Amino acid sequence: MRQVYLDYSATTPVKKEVLDEMLPYFSEKFGNPSSLYDLGQEAAAGVAQARGRVAHLINANTNEVFFTSCGSEADNWAFFGVTDAQSAKGKHVITTAIEHHAILHSGEYLSKRGIEVTYLPVDHEGRVHPEDLEKAIRPDTVLVSVMLVNNEVGTVQPIKELAAIAHKHGITFHSDAVQGLGNVPIDVKDLGVDLMSFSSHKIYGPKGVGAMYMKKGTKISNYLHGGAQESARRAGTENTAGIVGFGKAAELAEQNLESHIKNVSSLRDYFIEQVKKNIPDVIVNGTMDGRHPGNANITFKYIEGESILILLNEKGIYISTGSACSSKSLAPSHVLTALGIPVEMIHGSIRFTVGDFTTKEDLDYTVECLTDIVKHLREISSVNAEKGW
């Protein structure tokens, strides 16, 4: 059966060039990078090269990139590290209602321990308004954290403007760029961020590796304590093969950035067009203006997302949904909720993400299957276009 992967925002396959570079680090160049002998320093060199590549992709200085175990860890680090290091200054953090759970749950944990967290709203297109940030800032605000690209609807936030506002008030600015890396141009110096989170497995690198950009001089405590790895900023024996893979993926992402954006967005646009043409009562969620190039978030009215997901799975098509049914918490997507989308519509929303291995044929096949599936489920459904909700 044909397999069509349309969930590149969830994770990506490791590219062959990436795996090839990783392989020697498992059983040959297996030394501990902290070891002084050649076998260790050879591994350390691999890590150093990877650091350079990631730094180059985001226009950072090499010594401002710190590897972590995932994007979530970097997000946690930003929240816990800044609130700890700047606790004398204040106990207030500002973030948004549409952040990833790695941010939201860090905020929730801290808010039970004396930190106040303000969640900025977004408009119906998914955009944070700079005026809202300006209004939310208090004298005791120590951190503003706004994601670069949203993982569900793909909205790109005006980070440069938001960071400037934070800095005007002397506040540290963090951005979760896990979905942005490799999908939109990132120049940390131009954006003016102090901290930025990344994850390897979203850019055709291996899972289990992330990175934090930390501008020199940023007041932030360590989060993982122990050995002197990562310039004594993040303890734990380095995931050398994983880091090397992330580095290679970053290099490829830099080389391919333009063509990737062009190809992926034109496929995505084609897909949306075909869906609209073939299936009635669909709504595209989030703005199309300044959006993750591969993201299409579509509501299929009168039916429920998990059912769609299962039936597409039967056809070998892999997507994800904002439906409560398919989340472990049974809560519908907080992102779509924040966009003001009615809950009954959220249940029928599907996130498609196009990536580097997607073909037009994949999408034609998907639209064909989707058309049948939506029709079938609408026939079964107790609500429909005539009856309405």
Added chain:
Amino acid sequence: MRQVYLDYSATTPVKKEVLDEMLPYFSEKFGNPSSLYDLGQEAAAGVAQARGRVAHLINANTNEVFFTSCGSEADNWAFFGVTDAQSAKGKHVITTAIEHHAILHSGEYLSKRGIEVTYLPVDHEGRVHPEDLEKAIRPDTVLVSVMLVNNEVGTVQPIKELAAIAHKHGITFHSDAVQGLGNVPIDVKDLGVDLMSFSSHKIYGPKGVGAMYMKKGTKISNYLHGGAQESARRAGTENTAGIVGFGKAAELAEQNLESHIKNVSSLRDYFIEQVKKNIPDVIVNGTMDGRHPGNANITFKYIEGESILILLNEKGIYISTGSACSSKSLAPSHVLTALGIPVEMIHGSIRFTVGDFTTKEDLDYTVECLTDIVKHLREISSVNAEKGW
């Protein structure tokens, strides 16, 4: 040139069987284990199998094993998670003077934030005395953390006895078993620990994966916040390939445990014997009774460890040293210091760790090189056996 790796406590090469099981998870079974479709559930199944294997190795229930990014993270989790969750009970933690930095630096960080940490001493053989624990316990003690096997001198601590003492007082007991896994039999139920840390890269698995054994009911907060991975106890997209590798390594460790211990310890004993026979003025540090099977920690009097390390490196022999010179902090080994070894002797101490790929020929070659190197450095040295220190 011959390459002789004698630093298996620093890290181990990934075994072929392990890498073979990992490979499909990079580019084929690359789905996100949180994804409901088959490609995701296939990855989830790999993680589940690995969890079962690690659990089996330590005689835990499968749902009591949680994957982390490294041993250090598990150690941090124990310290931060328990002191947070049990803060209402008290603010006192007991550990030992010979723990890994992942424990010591977590303790240090917490002790600047209102937690009091008591460090139990060890005797000159490297052993913690249960009476000392008994005496150190206070009504506000929330955590006792004692490592199972020391990473420098290999001493095995009487964990069962220590855990029983902690439990008598209703205190949570953690043990860092990073060096113990695969090297000594571990039965978490028999030992009676509540929490135990492990790391994949010490047992011929990949770097960047660790695990925490968490007995059901243990009062401990989460440490990495975000998605619902690891039964909502540890967020971050799973390092699937790494976890699968750890699982396979655990399976092999279980199968090979007896023969591994037998082979490695007999090689280690042979090595110590040969060193003593060929090189005057050497001291073996730590007890030989109840010790990591591969560990030999030897002081070469009148010379300094980094010099030995570099000259052995020139011969393709890889070892580590407790010398201040080769540590980034310039402090001599806190473990050897805690054993009461004079500092000038610590500077000349070398840790050799024998492992599964070590041969008798490797050791003969090492003794031969070592004999020459020690002789040469003693000739250069400003101190010697006649002059004394």
Added chain:
Amino acid sequence: MAMYNDKVMDYFLHPHNVGEIENADGTGVYGSPVCGDMMQITISVDKDTDVITDAKFKTFGCGSAIASSSMATDMIIGKTVEEALNVSNKQIIEELGGLPAIKIHCSVLADHAIKSAIYDYAKKNNKTYAGLEGFDPDADDEEQEDTPEHI
């Protein structure tokens, strides 16, 4: 789908009794699209014997909602009204061979929907049934006391 067992998948992929009976003797609706699941059931009843001769469903909802609706209609066809009133969600789940724990409280609407349809039938035909005692079709939610926590 690793999430559901084969039987659930079969009932979801090939649901029985889909649709709406025209001029049904009883119609029941339970749940709402806002909650994520909504089931409509229509029944035909032999007024003399009180036997349910046909039942059809329409469901907005996830896999378990559709599969359990389908199973429920199968289970009540051929039963008397009083027997049908005794069909519990627990029985439906057991017939399906189990559901993921998280799905049990949320997406199994059938017993309430069946009661509603029978309530409608009873009202139209001026009948009373012990099993309907105290039942309010518009009540928000009934406490599902005996739903097993894990299956």
Added chain:
Amino acid sequence: MAMYNDKVMDYFLHPHNVGEIENADGTGVYGSPVCGDMMQITISVDKDTDVITDAKFKTFGCGSAIASSSMATDMIIGKTVEEALNVSNKQIIEELGGLPAIKIHCSVLADHAIKSAIYDYAKKNNKTYAGLEGFDPDADDEEQEDTPEHI
């Protein structure tokens, strides 16, 4: 070894002037095994010209300590005593092409050891040198004002 550059490695692997001059004109010792590095230097001096004709070292210590000891002896042989007194750790490190930052403060003992040896020579021969003014061979440590932080 990635830690040290080729020149340092060369001086460490093949150290020049190892040993102890019998009946040396001056002997200096600096550091201690407890601190991790200890250097002994012995010199022969032409009493008429004050030229150092030979120098030998013995060092307990890490790679950088041995390499810098070796380099230091090379540098002072052929120099007058006054010139030798001007040899600084900074110059030794520069001659070696640099050392890791962390090694700079701890394992480069040579300038103090040279001064001590010359002090010994001066005392034995009743000589005074401007470069020795205020120098105390038993002082614990001298402030290394002009040591560069990173090389």
